[in-house]
Amino acid sequence: MPTLSLAFTPLPAQVRTARMFAVAVGRRSGLPEELLDEVRLAVGEACSRAVAVHRRLGSPERIRLSVTEDERGYAVAVRDAGDASQVEHADLDALAIDEEAGGALPPGLDLAVVAGLVDELTVRPDPAGGTIVRLRWKR
């Protein structure tokens, strides 16, 4: 299947559209409904994280979401304008302990949730600048 891409303005209201896009592509390529729930949540987390990065930077640049389904599985890439070396990834084992003590949720919870849903999560610098977060569900 060819790659389908969506570029969207970094606004919270657009994240829902991004989720619907990823789910629509997945549904069309025959992903089962339980997996579509995971796609919906994981893509939502990755895209809201990207929106937060752009807002922090004050970047109006559009976020790019690409979806590919091939013999290796269903893959999603989210490209933002942030610095890949600054990406935070919360430690979920520490989270519950923090919460028992009444602490706040840590930064990087979004990617921690993504990691709990996908088979593969990679965060790499985009050679053209920015960060690419890749999610993959294997066949």
Next chain:
Amino acid sequence: MDLTLSTRTEGDATVVEVGGEIDVYTAPKLREQLIDLVSSGSYHLVVDMESVEFLDSTGLGVLVGGLKRVRAHDGQLKLVCTQERILKIFRITGLTKVFPIYGTVDEALAAAS
């Protein structure tokens, strides 16, 4: 679908019925509702999530914020949720250990403080 909120009083508890999608766009509306309730003296909250269709980590953050606020007044925040797709994010993040989660509003109201 947007977020829908309605509240009602049941004894000394306030039930907040939430519907639709809780995400980065709609979560501020839920945050305001919880802050308003605590500010007006409601410290025993039951958040009914049976009509929620989507919940992300921003929404979790709002619920944790609500929990902290009511606990500061020796209150409680209980959740009502049986939907697997919503419970999943609580399990992934380990927050099932933080929130008391019930199958029905009646069970949540009946549960001892």
